[in-house]
Amino acid sequence: VQQVTVRPQVDGRIDKVLFVEGQPVKRGDVLVQIDPRPFLVALHQAQGALARDKAQLETNQANLKRYEGLKAQNLVAGQQVEEIAGQVGQFEGAVKIDQAQIENAQLQLDYTQVKAPLDGIAGVRQVDAGNLVRQTDANGIVVITQIDPAAVFFTLPQDQLASVAQALARGDVPVEAYSRDGATRLATGKLAVLDNQVNQATATLRLKALVPNADRVLWPNAFVKARMLVETHKDAIVIPLVAIQRGPQGAYVYAVGPDNTAQMKPITIALTTGDVAVVGKGLSGGEKLITEGQNQVRPGGRVQPVVPGAAPAAPGRPAGPDRRRRGPEAEQGSGAPPAVRPESGQTRPRGPATGPTASNQPAAP
Incomplete structure (x- = not known):
């Protein structure tokens, strides 16, 4: 969340380096010791000046009391009393200046x-012991980065602004951080900031999520993939993206009917995430969809389910009873979509392709 370049606030020679590169540091830990002797000298000088001015102040205060008594007896002129009172005021001011100089010397010391200004991880040391450092050094001494919690920045199209804002108004919005390939979930946090403007060049909105990072799986400036839960669709119909085809009339899928014929069904897609899509209209759930070889299929054409990995039936020879019974069982037990192929009399492609593939896609909440 935070990154600070640590710089010295006084000029001097480094006596000791007290931190280890790449290790955690706590707020207030001493990282570097600069030679303190010149600043001790300045402190002692300020303390001596304060003692001198205090002594003179006390002397003038005593004289002022005496002269005020003599004035009451008309033994001295009033001018003398006023002069001594002025000297008392001058030394009172001098004492305050001396006290300020002592405080400044102590601060410099x-x-x-x-x-360390914050808890975090110390980076690579920029200077070694024995070097002279100054307040104006550009590189500083070390960079400290706070990594727990970690801040994850990502962007969304501006069209998603309304749904994200509504989700944020309802409460915490979960955000998951994944590795660059999207295969490993690294951490889970929540949305913290919705930017106050849209990038005009890209029409995107910047968001910031705070993610606990005690295991240090997230590192500063690393790239991750972020997934944010904005809304939950209950009893949604989910199908694989590979089953969706595009045509002049929009999106459609091929479903396998009870008589093993291909049926084209127009659909509307409500949401796409990863390798699956949520169907808004067109399917009722539980249909067997063709997921491979759709370019070989025509509406009304006959297809035959084939379990993935099993050898297809020989041309012209129908599958045996046992094969027909095992197909649905393997389909439900393994969760893998069964393949389908054209029956005898239809054209088959040459090569390793086994034909179209179908799968049962039950409604998924």
């Missing part, structure tokens, strides 16, 4: 211990 404290700055000789360069401390």
Whole structure:
């Protein structure tokens, strides 16, 4: 969430480096010790000036009391009393200046211990012990990065703004961070910030999620894939993306009818995520869909389910009774979509393709 370049606040020579590169540091830990001797000298000088001015102030205060008594007896002129009172005021101001100089000297002395401004991980050291460092050094001493919690930045099309804003208004919006290939979930957090403007060049909106990162699986400036749960569709019909075809009239799928004939069904897609799509209209759930070789299928053409990995029946020879019974059982037990192919008398492609593939897609909540 935060990244700080640690720089010295006083100039001087580094006596000690007290942190280890790549290791955690706590807020207030001393990272570097700068030679404190010049600042001790300045502190002692300020303390000496304060003692001197305090002594003179006390002397003038005592004189002022005496002269005020003499004035009451008309033994001294009022001008002398006023002069002594002015000297008392001058030394009171001098004492305050001396106190401020002592505080400044103590602050400069404290700055000789360069401390961590936040909890985080120390980066690569930029300087070694013995070097002279200055406040104006561009690279600083070390960069400290806070990695727990981690901040994940990602963008969404501006068309999704309304749904994200509504979800955020309802409560916490979960966000999952995945590896770059999308195969491994690294951490889960929640949406923290919705940017206040849309990028005009890309028509996207920037979002920020805070993710616990105690295991340090997320690293600063690393690329991840983010998934955000905006809305839950109950009893939704979910189909694989590979089953969806596009035509002049829009999206459609091929379903296998009870008589093993291909049926073209127009559909509307409500949502696409990963390798699946949520169907808004066109399917009732439980249909057996063709997922491979759709270019070989025509509406009303006959197809025959084939379990993936099993040898297809020889041309002209129908599958035996046992094969027909095992097909649905393998389909339901393994969860893999069974393949279908044209029956005898239809043209078959040459090569390794076994023909169209169908699968039962039950309604998934």
